[in-house]
Amino acid sequence: xxxxxxxxxxxxxxxxxxxxxxxxxxxxxxxxxxxxxxxxxxxxxxxxxxxxxxxxxxxxxxxxxxxxxxxxxxxxxxxxxxxxxxxxxxxxxxxxxxxxxxxxxxxxxxxxxxxxxxxxxxxxxxxxxxxxxxxxxxxxxxxxxxxxxxxxxxxxxxxxxxxxxxxxxxxxxxxxxxxxxxxxxxxxxxxxxxxxxxxxxxxxxxxxxxxxxxxxxxxxxxxxxxxxxxxxxxxxxxxxxxxxxxxxxxxxxxxxxxxxxxxxxxxxxxxxxxxxxxxxxxxxxxxxxxxxxxxxxxxxxxxxxxxxxxxxxxxxxxxxxxxxxxxxxxxxxxxxxxxxxxxxxxxxxxxxxxxxxxxxxxxxxxxxxxxxxxxxxxxxxxxxxxxxxxxxxxxxxxxxxxxxxxxxxxxxxxxxxxxxxxxxxxxxxxxxxxxxxxxxxxxxxxxxxxxxxxxxxxxxxxxxxxxxxxxxxxxxxxxxxxxxxxxxxxxxxxxxxx
Amino acid sequence: xxxxxxxxxxxxxxxxxxxxxxxxxxxxxxxxxxxxxxxxxxxxxxxxxxxxxxxxxxxxxxxxxxxxxxxxxxxxxxxxxxxxxxxxxxxxxxxxxxxxxxxxxxxxxxxxxxxxxxxxxxxxxxxxxxxxxxxxxxxxxxxxxxxxxxxxxxxxxxxxxxxxxxxxxxxxxxxxxxxxxxxxxxxxxxxxxxxxxxxxxxxxxxxxxxxxxxxxxxxxxxxxxxxxxxxxxxxxxxxxxxxxxxxxxxxxxxxxxxxxxxxxxxxxxxxxxxxxxxxxxxxxxxxxxxxxxxxxxxxxxxxxxxxxxxxxxxxxxxxxxxxxxxxxxxxxxxxxxxxxxxxxxxxxxxxxxxxxxxxxxxxxxxxxxxxxxxxxxxxxxxxxxxxxxxxxxxxxxxxxxxxxxxxxxxxxxxxxxxxxxxxxxxxxxxxxxxxxxxxxxxxxxxxxxxxxxxxxxxxxxxxxxxxxxxxxxxxxxxxxxxxxxxxxxxxxxxxxxx
Numbered sequence: 001x002x003x004x005x006x007x008x009x010x011x012x013x014x015x016x017x018x019x020x021x022x023x024x025x026x027x028x029x030x031x032x033x034x035x036x037x038x039x040x041x042x043x044x045x046x047x048x049x050x051x052x053x054x055x056x057x058x059x060x061x062x063x064x065x066x067x068x069x070x071x072x073x074x075x076x077x078x079x080x081x082x083x084x085x086x087x088x089x090x091x092x093x094x095x096x097x098x099x100x101x102x103x104x105x106x107x108x109x110x111x112x113x114x115x116x117x118x119x120x121x122x123x124x125x126x127x128x129x130x131x132x133x134x135x136x137x138x139x140x141x142x143x144x145x146x147x148x149x150x151x152x153x154x155x156x157x158x159x160x161x162x163x164x165x166x167x168x169x170x171x172x173x174x175x176x177x178x179x180x181x182x183x184x185x186x187x188x189x190x191x192x193x194x195x196x197x198x199x200x201x202x203x204x205x206x207x208x209x210x211x212x213x214x215x216x217x218x219x220x221x222x223x224x225x226x227x228x229x230x231x232x233x234x235x236x237x238x239x240x241x242x243x244x245x246x247x248x249x250x251x252x253x254x255x256x257x258x259x260x261x262x263x264x265x266x267x268x269x270x271x272x273x274x275x276x277x278x279x280x281x282x283x284x285x286x287x288x289x290x291x292x293x294x295x296x297x298x299x300x301x302x303x304x305x306x307x308x309x310x311x312x313x314x315x316x317x318x319x320x321x322x323x324x325x326x327x328x329x330x331x332x333x334x335x336x337x338x339x340x341x342x343x344x345x346x347x348x349x350x351x352x353x354x355x356x357x358x359x360x361x362x363x364x365x366x367x368x369x370x371x372x373x374x375x376x377x378x379x380x381x382x383x384x385x386x387x388x389x390x391x392x393x394x395x396x397x398x399x400x401x402x403x404x405x406x407x408x409x410x411x412x413x414x415x416x417x418x419x420x421x422x423x424x425x426x427x428x429x430x431x432x433x434x435x436x437x438x439x440x441x442x443x444x445x446x447x448x449x450x451x452x453x454x455x456x457x458x459x460x461x462x463x464x465x466x467x468x469x470x471x472x473x474x475x476x477x478x479x480x481x482x483x484x485x486x487x488x489x490x491x492x493x494x495x496x497x498x
Numbered sequence: 499x500x501x502x503x504x505x506x507x508x509x510x511x512x513x514x515x516x517x518x519x520x521x522x523x524x525x526x527x528x529x530x531x532x533x534x535x536x537x538x539x540x541x542x543x544x545x546x547x548x549x550x551x552x553x554x555x556x557x558x559x560x561x562x563x564x565x566x567x568x569x570x571x572x573x574x575x576x577x578x579x580x581x582x583x584x585x586x587x588x589x590x591x592x593x594x595x596x597x598x599x600x601x602x603x604x605x606x607x608x609x610x611x612x613x614x615x616x617x618x619x620x621x622x623x624x625x626x627x628x629x630x631x632x633x634x635x636x637x638x639x640x641x642x643x644x645x646x647x648x649x650x651x652x653x654x655x656x657x658x659x660x661x662x663x664x665x666x667x668x669x670x671x672x673x674x675x676x677x678x679x680x681x682x683x684x685x686x687x688x689x690x691x692x693x694x695x696x697x698x699x700x701x702x703x704x705x706x707x708x709x710x711x712x713x714x715x716x717x718x719x720x721x722x723x724x725x726x727x728x729x730x731x732x733x734x735x736x737x738x739x740x741x742x743x744x745x746x747x748x749x750x751x752x753x754x755x756x757x758x759x760x761x762x763x764x765x766x767x768x769x770x771x772x773x774x775x776x777x778x779x780x781x782x783x784x785x786x787x788x789x790x791x792x793x794x795x796x797x798x799x800x801x802x803x804x805x806x807x808x809x810x811x812x813x814x815x816x817x818x819x820x821x822x823x824x825x826x827x828x829x830x831x832x833x834x835x836x837x838x839x840x841x842x843x844x845x846x847x848x849x850x851x852x853x854x855x856x857x858x859x860x861x862x863x864x865x866x867x868x869x870x871x872x873x874x875x876x877x878x879x880x881x882x883x884x885x886x887x888x889x890x891x892x893x894x895x896x897x898x899x900x901x902x903x904x905x906x907x908x909x910x911x912x913x914x915x916x917x918x919x920x921x922x923x924x925x926x927x928x929x930x931x932x933x934x935x936x937x938x939x940x941x942x943x944x945x946x947x948x949x950x951x952x953x954x955x956x957x958x959x960x961x962x963x964x965x966x967x968x969x970x971x972x973x974x975x976x977x978x979x980x981x982x983x984x985x986x987x988x989x990x991x992x993x994x995x996x
Contacts, residue, residue, distance in 0.1 A: 102972075345847070366915065
């Protein structure tokens with residue numbers, strides 16, 4: 001089985017067991033792994049590394065990936081205490097905890113920028129790349145699995161390459177990938193994508209096979225997310241967005257046929273499902289970072305014509321469904337490196353309509369998508385900055401409240417700004433939507449409080465705003481009270497006034 | 499004199515006096531004017547409009563431009579009380595005051611995005627465009643003066659065009675402009691600039707001459723800024739930046755030959771003058787928004803090979819010098835629409851090294867470049883977002899203190915975030931420089947406090963940071979004290995502890 005997937009015969013000699021493969025990873029180095037969201041990451045080598053650390057070996061390294069990976073990589077290594085630096089994004093619980101405790105160093109990066117940083121040497125030498133693969137072709141090049149992320153650059157820059165060859169994905173997946181590494185300045189040319197469906201590269205990752213030090217056989221599936229059917233909140237948010245875009249198109253202010261991007265998670269998935277109930281939109285393109293279960297439904301019904309992303313982050317059920325009719329889905333999907341799926345140049349050229357989720361949004365439209373209470377990292381910004389800043393129309397969405405109403409996600413001032421009022425176009429909650437583009441800040445504040453905030457918070461928000469307004473200024477604030485909602489929660493466990 | 503500048507004979511019939519020309523502007527419309535920073539804006543029509551308002555006529559309109567204009571446009575109209583909306587940028591004092599009083603509506607925009615918004619109809623109908631011109635060529639097309647800004651799009655979209663033909667600029671300026679209006683999504687193609695010196699358009703603004711309703715003759719010069727020779731602070735900031743870039747190039751982490759951008763103002767001008775004392779750099783390209791006096795010195799000495807911008811914002815002396823040897827400077831300079839000079843796509847492709855100034859920077863590298871005390875608009879973000887977010891290496895600079903030491907420009911938390919830690923690469927004051935790219939937030943905080951803050955503020959900043967650190971989190975903050983420096987200034991007129 002494993003031999004069949006290695007068409008380049010000399011590399012068959014590199015087949016070994018996980019422990020031997022992992023022995024190429026030493027203390028003090030830089031480890032670069034494949035994987036984006038919870039798919040396409042190596043699953044066996046991390047376990048071996050953790051074992052060695054538990055057995056008392058001194059083993060500490062920096063860990064870099066495409067984005068988050070599964071818990072069986074991130075949390076296994078966080079638990080083992082072997083990670084010094086982690087970049088560019090995380091979502092695993094224990095990894096998050098250790099970062100917030102200051103035990104693991106982390107810097108929150110725009111996902112589009114990591115690959116270029118690696119190529120410049122800015123993240124140090126690429127000592128070892130550990131990558132999941134579907135197969136190695138007859139020329140010794142690598143075919144990735146359900147995600148691309150930064151793997152093409154990691155493979156190109158690596159001194160040593162360890163491959164986890166998996167049979168959890170069918171060989172027919174070959175051909176879905178489009179691998180293109182742009183030149184770096186000052187020799188960069190345009191990224192020649194003009195439509196979401198354009199293919200500009202090769203269906204495999206070019207690899208110098210002499211750098212492959214080990215190949216192991218894996219049967220472990222991705223640790224897939226569970227998707228829940230959309231709740232009423234997600235449903236209402238989706239409806240507001242689709243109504244608004246329809247109005248803008250009908251009014252002639254927005255072109256028909258612009259591609260959509262939708263962030264990661266249940267709300268983002270629900271927004272896409274909203275198309276199913278809508279008669280206005282059909283034949284859409286997606287130019288997104290991650291493609292989730294909703295895409296399969298939309299493709300089935302012809303609502304989506306083509307989907308472009310860097311990962312297919314399906315639930316287990318979605319993955320089964322995708323694999324069963326792979327022949328049909330494959331010709332309408334493409335997986336790209338994240339520096340291409342999230343390329344500001346391409347997002348702008350195509351005029352992407354972007355939908356991203358926030359932790360909290362303030363009355364002037366500044367968005368916090370990464371840090372709770374201004375200090376605790378939740379996941380990171382991921383690709384939200386790439387899409388919010390460059391989309392032709394950028395929606396940022398949040399439920400109006402969370403924790404059973406104890407936290408208002410609309411606040412006087414967000415405690416951490418990831419995306420500013422200058423880049424956010426439209427703010428949406430289940431209650432309504434505010435277009436910031438032609439509103440001065442004080443008009444935005446009134447509109448967000450009245451249309452987006454939960455009714456139980458409207459009076460307190462309006463009270464803050466009106467008193468701030470009396471102090472004057474273009475964007476009125478009372479510095480001493482700007483975080484009063486947050487402080488109240490920290491003191492009493494509830495943002496509401498009693 | 500005026501006739502000579504109108505080579506397209508039918509348009510000579512449109513020559514009239516300013517009052518008659520201004521009569522085409524009515525109450526309740528949208529007025530779009532040429533101009534970028536303090537050059538190339540119309541100077542006669544605003545005076546006529548103000549006269550009519552003072553005489554009791556009901557006259558209110560929205561005012562849009564490329565960026566700021568001279569006080570003889572912005573402040574004259576602000577004073578007259580005729581402006582409802584003003585976008586996308588200002589710097590005139592009275593205009594700022596009225597905006598902060600809430601009397602004039604303003605939204606702070608990325609300068610690269612205005613033209614596309616106008617073309618989409620998002621800013622409403624372009625009722626009248628009033629533009630300064632050098633000449634009208636034999637085909638009836640318009641040659642602009644010392645700036646381009648958004649004028650090409652305004653002229654294309656306008657119902658009526660009023661031209662102020664000036665003889666304050668010599669006719670030999672013709673040929674310096676490169677006018678290219680990109681298609682909008684979904685039909686946009688790459689902007690085909692591969693080097694700062696590439697020319698991709700025409701040397702004139704295409705104009706439908708049937709829309710020209712009036713042409714007036716102007717002899718008024720631009721209201722030029724005064725540049726001061728760099729002080730020690732600016733000198734030291736420049737030296738830190740040049741040393742750092744040299745090190746990065748020598749270490750192989752940065753390519754030689756990347757173009758530079760430098761923001762508007764004295765510090766930005768001083769950074770460029772820093773090249774004069776430096777032996778490492780020569781034959782540079784500038785891909786900038788605004789070109790200031792320093793560029794002339796750098797061209798003279800061969801330090802700069804080519805300069806690209808949207809405006810030539812010279813001092814009166816600089817303008818005289820430029821005009822005197824125009825034949826020599828013209829072949830090494832190009833003026834582009836601001837959506838091209840600031841195009842994220844091009845800035846990324848070229849790998850621009852950007853230097854922009856801040857009002858304040860916090861210990862984690864978040865930058866406020868627009869609002870004082872979180873509420874009072876200073877100027878706006880201008881193009882800083884375009885360059886900070888997309889530059890290959892983004893420097894944000896500020897003096898460590900201002901107001902004689904009463905205000906620290908390094909603070910625990912900025913009161914308004916325009917550029918986040920995710921996009922800012924390097925923070926610089928006269929005391930030193932911190933590279934954020936490979937530092938976790940708590941490492942950044944320590945480094946910024948120790949290297950960038952003024953000595954009299956270091957203890958208070960470190961005290962805040964250390965106590966925040968005890969509360970934990972990836973980016974430690976004490977919400978109740980995050981603005982304590984600002985509050986102290988508001989209470990006592992001094993951020994320092996007594």
